[in-house]
Amino acid sequence: MPVLIVVIDGLSDRPVNGKTPLSVANTPNLDKMAEMGINGIMDTIAPGIRPGSDTSHLALLGYDPFKYYTGRGPIEAAGVGIEVKPGDIAFRVNFATVEGEGGIFDKTVVDRRAGRIQDTEELIKAIRENVKLPVEFLIEKGTGHRAALVLRGEGLSHEITDTDPKEVGKKVKQCKALSEDAAWTAEIVNEFMQKAHEVLENHPMNAEREKKGLPKANALLLRGAGVMPHIPSFEEKFGLKLAVIAATALIKGVGSIVGGDIITPEGATGNRNTDIGAKIRAAKEAIEKYDVVLLHFKATDELGHDKDFEGKKEFIERLDRHISELLGINIAKNCLIITADHSTPVKVGEHTADPVPVVILHEDVRTDEVRKFSEFEAYKGGLCRIRGMDLLNIALDLLNIAKKFGA
């Protein structure tokens, strides 16, 4: 009875001379699915609301983002493997290079990514061991120069400002309270900033980097503070077991905060060089063990941000070849959904609210006349226009595991 939702991040577009990467891509397998299934367009949040990948994935998993989304911090922290708990304050973190005399807030940011440092494990270990705060803290490495920080304790607030000035040539910013209740949290953050700086500045690894002419990773810049919401787990909410197959921290984070198992197969990278086949194999295995499996592909979004029409088209074609394997799934037993979390038009280079195409395959769907999986055909299908929050409910209904509301 499993549901497999394939989310092709930022898949859909606005037309460029009447064409989109998806509409011109040669996609016999996706088109076959359009023919086999019921098609439509979907506003993952609501018409005209530009979705983030985090808010839209919450919606696709049946969680109202207006209720549960509290900022990127907790999701990124969960995505790098921190077990974030309700009430925790989480931040996105960059290793950075600062210069100047005095304390951390007297210094100027000269590289927001510390030369795109990769090997931060030892530095993080040193911070864990040597920084002492009045509350518990957790810090975990992300990809490259990225990390995530969590503050845990009574009386903390997320109503505080970033310490990341977001521009080089500017001084590191003091954390400020945005409400009276947050004054103590801001103090703790500033204490952390100074102590982490001292530990990093004096770390032998930075002496070595200096010798090699590399920028020192001597500061942490914090942004996107958010409090971890009280969010019911997927199992509590639906009585179902969830797996999320992804390599991108943000998507892994969404899966984690709702209590799903995260699967990142060998070779899955979260970018255009990902091993598509490995991810599809992982999905086929996962539907043997889980009730709902979300399989995420990131590269289409990246190529949309890069405004790369040809690249996006080619990735879609490559994806289509691998997706043929999903045609073997038994849709008498399973429900297979192909869709996106939002549009990332190459014309815009950013997420937009243009609805995404969606096709639902199951033996019992009312098939329609759509024969091509594209922005220009999907809206003619039998689903008309739905919302992200509806999708899982529709699938669970098709599988006859939805409960009746009323008598």
Place this chain on the structure above:
Amino acid sequence: MPVLIVVIDGLSDRPVNGKTPLSVANTPNLDKMAEMGINGIMDTIAPGIRPGSDTSHLALLGYDPFKYYTGRGPIEAAGVGIEVKPGDIAFRVNFATVEGEGGIFDKTVVDRRAGRIQDTEELIKAIRENVKLPVEFLIEKGTGHRAALVLRGEGLSHEITDTDPKEVGKKVKQCKALSEDAAWTAEIVNEFMQKAHEVLENHPMNAEREKKGLPKANALLLRGAGVMPHIPSFEEKFGLKLAVIAATALIKGVGSIVGGDIITPEGATGNRNTDIGAKIRAAKEAIEKYDVVLLHFKATDELGHDKDFEGKKEFIERLDRHISELLGINIAKNCLIITADHSTPVKVGEHTADPVPVVILHEDVRTDEVRKFSEFEAYKGGLCRIRGMDLLNIALDLLNIAKKFGA
């Protein structure tokens, strides 16, 4: 980057022998727009909810009418130029003719419109100067026999009944409180009714009218009490500047209460004799200065209320000829929307909830196969079925000034 929303009031219909005024009208320019844009149908409030022009215009401007609509009074008062403030109690007012002995509530209404009197300026001035109440009041002339009244002060309530009996041959009604808190307000209204009657009865203008055999305008009838809501201005809500081009008090009122600038060009009348060209020229000028411009045409609604199939069709054809000028708008920069606020089918003679056609023109829309602007074609378009509250969000997304929700 402006958005121009053309609202053709009550435009759409239910079929009469399979036809509607819009579907049989010769509208080459509207049809051209259907071809150029993305089409759909729209429930301005929600499916099956019959919209007023006030509630639907609130929704079209992005304001939830279920949250912000508190009755017609405040909107009409704003529409005639009173600067209504949150907490004010506003009424729609008719000049009327009453006869009989005793006080105002002993008298009988013999003409609810005082012979459709037009020149009420002096009478209103006399009321302003001579009626004294325990609270501040403002009164302003509307069109013809109409006016608007606002009571301003602490402790006022709108939970009171009308004094307009709404039928001739009936006595003027005492205002009654519908809740305990409203007793004092009802007293003030009744005091106003009596004092206004005395001022009018003794006004030399009424002596003159009597001599000429005209019905005296010797009473004011109040209805539609509503409290002015706390409503964020359009600029606060969207950070954008709004202009509303209209001649109808109700529409001007909606524009006013959200802080928009109201433009009523010379020759714009709010009825079938309006100078369509002048309004379209005003709209083209306004999009140079404002971010969002709503251009309203009233006559289609009036002709729907009059059950005048031919008249409605002809007005639509006349409108279409002028609308050709809007085809010159640069849709790479601007977003042009043609729609209605509700249906006013000639078959019904009243507003109905039948969805309205909508077309959105912008260089980046996913164009569809709709080639005619009509009730029978619009639903086949790429927008499918949207709601009034979505419309502005969709336009702001197209213009890339929407903010992302999430990361």
